[in-house]
Amino acid sequence: MRKIGITTSKGGTGKTTTAINLGHGLALCGQKVLVIDCDAQRNIAVTFDVRGKKTLCDLLQNGEVEIIQVRKNLYVVDSGGRDLAETEMMLAAKKNRESRLSRALENLKGCDVVICDCSPTINLININALAYVDEVIIPVSMDYLAQEGARQTLEIIEEINQYSSNGTQVLGILPTFYDARTKLSKEVLETLRKHFADTVFQTVIRINTSLREAPSFNRTIFEYSPLSRGAFDYYQLTEELLNSEQSQAISGERRI
Numbered sequence: 001m002r003k004i005g006i007t008t009s010k011g012g013t014g015k016t017t018t019a020i021n022l023g024h025g026l027a028l029c030g031q032k033v034l035v036i037d038c039d040a041q042r043n044i045a046v047t048f049d050v051r052g053k054k055t056l057c058d059l060l061q062n063g064e065v066e067i068i069q070v071r072k073n074l075y076v077v078d079s080g081g082r083d084l085a086e087t088e089m090m091l092a093a094k095k096n097r098e099s100r101l102s103r104a105l106e107n108l109k110g111c112d113v114v115i116c117d118c119s120p121t122i123n124l125i126n127i128n129a130l131a132y133v134d135e136v137i138i139p140v141s142m143d144y145l146a147q148e149g150a151r152q153t154l155e156i157i158e159e160i161n162q163y164s165s166n167g168t169q170v171l172g173i174l175p176t177f178y179d180a181r182t183k184l185s186k187e188v189l190e191t192l193r194k195h196f197a198d199t200v201f202q203t204v205i206r207i208n209t210s211l212r213e214a215p216s217f218n219r220t221i222f223e224y225s226p227l228s229r230g231a232f233d234y235y236q237l238t239e240e241l242l243n244s245e246q247s248q249a250i251s252g253e254r255r256i
């Protein structure tokens with residue numbers, strides 16, 4: 001089972017869009033995918049128009065959760081919205097507060113991929129998510145501040161690895177909101193590739209209006225506009241991810 005976090009400390013870089021469309025892309029390729037919404041905004045649950053009776057809050061507090069099927073092969077855990085703040089305060093007073101999610105999901109079976117969609121903050125919920133996952137995708141939008149967000153996230157992962165035994169790896173930095181018409185996009189992508197080399201995905205997610213519109217129709221990009229650039233880019237990312245799994249299996253080591 002692959003456990004992937006989608007995280008960065010900057011807001012609005014395409015984390016949730018990536019969790020939803022990569023999740024559905026993998027599900028369409030036959031993988032059983034669970035997406036855990038770790039953000040009080042509940043954007044995943046809102047996109048699929050579902051509400052969990054037992055949410056991430058319950059999972060962290062007493063190990064109970066409702067896993068909601070939203071599509072063939074695709075399942076979701078609702079974050080619990082604003083209750084998540086209360087859960088975080090409750091966690092703060094507990095022992096092993098960083099590994100509550102790992103322990104709650106210890107016996108999870110039957111899934112090929114778990115994706116955690118994080119919020120752009122450094123809080124105990126995200127620390128739990130990062131301690132649970134084995135790999136992270138860091139979406140970086142094509143502006144200067146997003147690169148700073150990526151750098152901070154890499155630092156956080158390093159810090160978390162100091163007290164978590166599983167050693168979270170960076171699966172890749174994902175360039176998002178790429179606009180070929182602007183000089184800034186080209187410059188930022190060049191800088192990313194120069195600084196982070198192979199850690200940057202080959203796939204680049206371009207700006208695409210359909211990606212912005214799809215959630216308001218409760219659809220993923222593959223349902224809302226399957227021939228759009230957004231669908232093409234997320235399909236490419238899905239393939240890149242599946243191939244990275246294959247190469248790991250062949251070489252017996254991680255891509256990065």
Ligand SMILES: Nc1ncnc2c1ncn2[C@@H]1O[C@H](COP(=O)(O)OP(=O)(O)OP(=O)(O)O)[C@@H](O)[C@H]1O
Nearest residue numbers: 011012013014015016017120177206207208211212
């Ligand atoms: N490639 C894209 N082209 C156009 N719009 C996009 C693209 N990716 C995401 N969006 C839109 O940009 C907004 C922010 O994206 P998203 O919610 O995925 O970011 P996020 O990183 O999860 O944000 P937050 O930090 O608030 O959780 C959303 O309205 C989304 O539909």
Ligand SMILES: [Mg+2]
Nearest residue numbers: 015016039043
């Ligand atoms: Mg989000």
